[in-house]
Amino acid sequence: MFNRLLFLFLSLLLTGPALGQYYCQPYINAGYNPGKLNTEAEAMAGLPPAVGWTRLMLGSSALVVAPAWSPVQTLPAGFAFSFDGQPVTAFKVSSNGILTFDLAARAPTWQVDAFPSRYLPNRSVCVWGNLALGRSNATLNTKVFGAAPNRQLWVQYREPRNEGNLRQCWAIVLEETSGVIYVVEQFLNAPVRSLIGVQLSPTSAIAAPGDSTSPSTPSYTWPTRNPLPDDNTYYAFVPGTRPARDLNLRTVRLPRELPPNSGPRPITGTLYNLGSQPVSRCTLSYSVNGGPARAAALTNLALAAGDSLRFRHPANWTPAGPGDYTLRFWTQQPNGQPDQVTRNDTLTTVVHVAARAVPRRVLQEAFSSSTCGYCNPFNDSLRRYNRRNASAGAVHLSYQQNVPAADPYTTPETTARFRYYDGYGVPTLYADGRTYTDSRAPNFDSVMQVLRRAPAYLDLQATYSLTGQTLTASATLTPHAGLDANRWHLYLVINEKSTRDNVRYNGETVFYDVVKKMLPNQYGTLLPALPQGQPLTLSQTYTFPATHTVEHFDSLEVTAFVQNPYTKEVLQTTRARRVIVLGTAPAPEGLACELRPNPAPVAGAALQFTLLQPATIAVEVFNALGQCVFRTAPALPAGAQSVPLHPGRPGVYLVRVQPGGAPARSYRLVVE
Structure with missing residues (x-):
C-alpha cells in the first residue's frame, strides 16, 4: 500500500505546473549504490580512511555560521553530462548540501524553504537542512567511478559526528551519458528530515518523496547504519518523463556464504514496477558462472504502477560443490514487450560455498x-x-x-x-x-x-x-x-x-x-x-x-x-x-619465564619461556616450608617451550629455574 500511495503522490507532483523534465524514483534500502560502480565503504570515524578521493573542503565551525562554496570544479575530460537538456562542464558545491551548475550563484544560506525555493540557486541539486561540515573532522570530497562512457562523478559529504551527535554520509552523483542525478544516503545513525531534490528555475523543481510544500515536513530519511553499501538508500532524478514499461529487479536473496554440501537453494527477490503501466507478466532468468540461462515465465502478477512484489524462481539452484559462484539475474519482456529502461533490470551476486569448516577461536x-x-x-x-x-x-x-x-x-x-x-x-x-x-x-x-x-x-x-x-x-x-x-x-x-x-x-x-x-x-x-x-x-x-x-x-x-x-x-x-634462528645468541642470563596460569588450578601450571639455543633447564618447585615438591631437568631444543608443573596442593610456591651454567631465577606461583 505504501508503494501504491507513493507512486500516486509522485504522479501528482509530476503533473503540476512547477515541474521540469525530470522524474524522481526512490530506491529505499536498495542495498547497493546506483549502478554498483561504487562498492566502497563509507569512511566514517574509526574506520579505515578512504583512498583516491579529492578533498574540496574541510569542515570548520565558521561554516555553521556562514555556509560557503567550494572552488569551481570541472567535469573530467570527455564526461558528457547535460542538466535540464543543456550540456554542462563545471559546477560548484556548498558546505550545506547544494550542488549547482549556476557558477554565478550568490552565497548559500541556512534559510530552508519549500521547493521551488527562492533561497536555492537555479540549476541545482540539494540535500538541504542537515549538512553543515561544522567540525574539523567533516570533509567534502569527490571521486570518479567506472569507465567511459558510463562513469559516475561522486560528490560526497562526510560528517563523522556533528553537534547533535548525528553521523552522516551523503553523496550527489552525476552519471555520464544518461544524465541521471542521484542523491545517495550512505550512512545515517538517526532519522532526519531533509529537502532532497532538483531545482531547475524559480518556478520549477522536482522533490524526493515527502511533503515538499512545507520546510517543516520535508523528505523523510531512514537510518542506514551499515558503513557498507548493503543498506544504502538513493533517489534517482531521471531526465524525461516516466516510461510506460520499466520493471526493476530490486533484490535477490541468496546468502553470500554457504556451508559444505549445500543442497538446493530457493531463489527469491523483489520486483518493482517503475513504469506507468501495470505489469501482468514478465520473464525472469538467471545464469551461473556465465552458463546457460534458466528462464521462467512469471504470470498473473497484477503489479500496478508503483507497486512491488516478492517472487520465487521456479528453478532452485544447487551448487555443484565447493567454490566461488557468480550468479547473474535479469528480467525481460514486461507484458511481452521490451523494457524501456534496461539499466535496472540486472543484478549480479557472488556466493561462496565452503569446502570445510575449521574450529573457531573466539x-x-x-x-x-x-x-x-x-x-x-x-x-x-x-x-x-x-x-x-x-x-x-x-x-x-x-x-x-x-x-x-x-x-x-x-x-x-x-x-x-x-x-x-x-x-x-x-x-x-x-x-x-x-x-x-x-x-x-x-x-x-x-x-x-x-x-x-x-x-x-x-x-x-x-x-x-x-x-x-x-x-x-x-x-x-x-x-x-x-x-x-x-x-x-x-x-x-x-x-x-x-x-x-x-x-x-x-x-x-x-x-x-x-x-x-x-x-x-x-x-x-x-x-x-x-x-x-x-x-x-x-x-x-x-x-x-x-x-x-x-x-x-x-x-x-x-x-x-x-x-x-x-x-x-x-x-x-x-x-x-x-620462530627462532638457531645459534644467533647465547641463552640469556637469568632466563625470563612466565607461569601460566597464575594463580593455577590444582591440576598444575606451565612454565613458558623461549630458548635461543638448545639447553638443559633445571626446574624445582618449593612449598612454603622450603620443601622441594617437584623437580625436573629436561634437555630442550631451541624455540618456545612449555614445561608442565605439578605442585599437587593449593598453596604458595617458589619456582626456581636454572639454565645449565647460568644464574637461577625464582618465580612465585599460587595454586588455588
Whole structure:
C-alpha cells in the first residue's frame, strides 16, 4: 500500500505546473549504490580512511555560521553530462548540501524553504537542512567511478559526528551519458528530515518523496547504519518523463556464504514496477558462472504502477560443490514487450560455498585501566573463566585506557580501538567484535559457547621473530570459503603477556595480554578477494623506539585476527608462534619465564619461556616450608617451550629455574 500511495503522490507532483523534465524514483534500502560502480565503504570515524578521493573542503565551525562554496570544479575530460537538456562542464558545491551548475550563484544560506525555493540557486541539486561540515573532522570530497562512457562523478559529504551527535554520509552523483542525478544516503545513525531534490528555475523543481510544500515536513530519511553499501538508500532524478514499461529487479536473496554440501537453494527477490503501466507478466532468468540461462515465465502478477512484489524462481539452484559462484539475474519482456529502461533490470551476486569448516577461536577484546576500580574484579573474573576453559582456545587482548585517569600503557591505537567500538566506559568486553558481554554475567559461558560453535571457514596461522627491538610478524590465511574484496582486514597486534610497571591504585598488580602496537596501525591491512583454497601470506615489521614501554621483550607475542571493520564481524583469530634462528645468541642470563596460569588450578601450571639455543633447564618447585615438591631437568631444543608443573596442593610456591651454567631465577606461583 505504501508503494501504491507513493507512486500516486509522485504522479501528482509530476503533473503540476512547477515541474521540469525530470522524474524522481526512490530506491529505499536498495542495498547497493546506483549502478554498483561504487562498492566502497563509507569512511566514517574509526574506520579505515578512504583512498583516491579529492578533498574540496574541510569542515570548520565558521561554516555553521556562514555556509560557503567550494572552488569551481570541472567535469573530467570527455564526461558528457547535460542538466535540464543543456550540456554542462563545471559546477560548484556548498558546505550545506547544494550542488549547482549556476557558477554565478550568490552565497548559500541556512534559510530552508519549500521547493521551488527562492533561497536555492537555479540549476541545482540539494540535500538541504542537515549538512553543515561544522567540525574539523567533516570533509567534502569527490571521486570518479567506472569507465567511459558510463562513469559516475561522486560528490560526497562526510560528517563523522556533528553537534547533535548525528553521523552522516551523503553523496550527489552525476552519471555520464544518461544524465541521471542521484542523491545517495550512505550512512545515517538517526532519522532526519531533509529537502532532497532538483531545482531547475524559480518556478520549477522536482522533490524526493515527502511533503515538499512545507520546510517543516520535508523528505523523510531512514537510518542506514551499515558503513557498507548493503543498506544504502538513493533517489534517482531521471531526465524525461516516466516510461510506460520499466520493471526493476530490486533484490535477490541468496546468502553470500554457504556451508559444505549445500543442497538446493530457493531463489527469491523483489520486483518493482517503475513504469506507468501495470505489469501482468514478465520473464525472469538467471545464469551461473556465465552458463546457460534458466528462464521462467512469471504470470498473473497484477503489479500496478508503483507497486512491488516478492517472487520465487521456479528453478532452485544447487551448487555443484565447493567454490566461488557468480550468479547473474535479469528480467525481460514486461507484458511481452521490451523494457524501456534496461539499466535496472540486472543484478549480479557472488556466493561462496565452503569446502570445510575449521574450529573457531573466539577473540576477546577487553578495554581496561589500572585506574579503574571495577576493572580489577572484571579482569580477574575473565581470567579465571579462561583458565577453567583453556581448551576452548579463546584469545584475549587488553587495550589499556586513560579512564578514569591515566594508564601509562594507553596508546593512540588503543584509544582509537575503543572509539571504534563507540566505547564510553571501562571495563568493556567485546567477543568476536559484535557481542558486548561481561564475564561476570550468568550467561557468559553460554555466550562464549554460542560464538565458538559458529561455523568458521578460515584457517589462520601466524609466526613472529624478534631480533633486539625489531619484531617481524607473518600471517597465512587459507580460506575454505572465498572472501570478497574490500570487506576484510588482517590485524596483527603485538601484546605483552604480562606487565607490572603500569600498576596504579585499583588493586591489580599484574596485567595480562596488554596491547603495545597494532600493525601497521589500528586499521590493519585491507585484504584482496581470496578464492576458496588460495592461501595468502602477509608480513609486517616494527622496531620499537627508545621510548618504548615494553617491560620484557621475551614476554612479547603477536595476536592475529581477521575482521570486517564495517560490520565488526571477526572471522578467525590466533596467537602467533615464535620462530627462532638457531645459534644467533647465547641463552640469556637469568632466563625470563612466565607461569601460566597464575594463580593455577590444582591440576598444575606451565612454565613458558623461549630458548635461543638448545639447553638443559633445571626446574624445582618449593612449598612454603622450603620443601622441594617437584623437580625436573629436561634437555630442550631451541624455540618456545612449555614445561608442565605439578605442585599437587593449593598453596604458595617458589619456582626456581636454572639454565645449565647460568644464574637461577625464582618465580612465585599460587595454586588455588
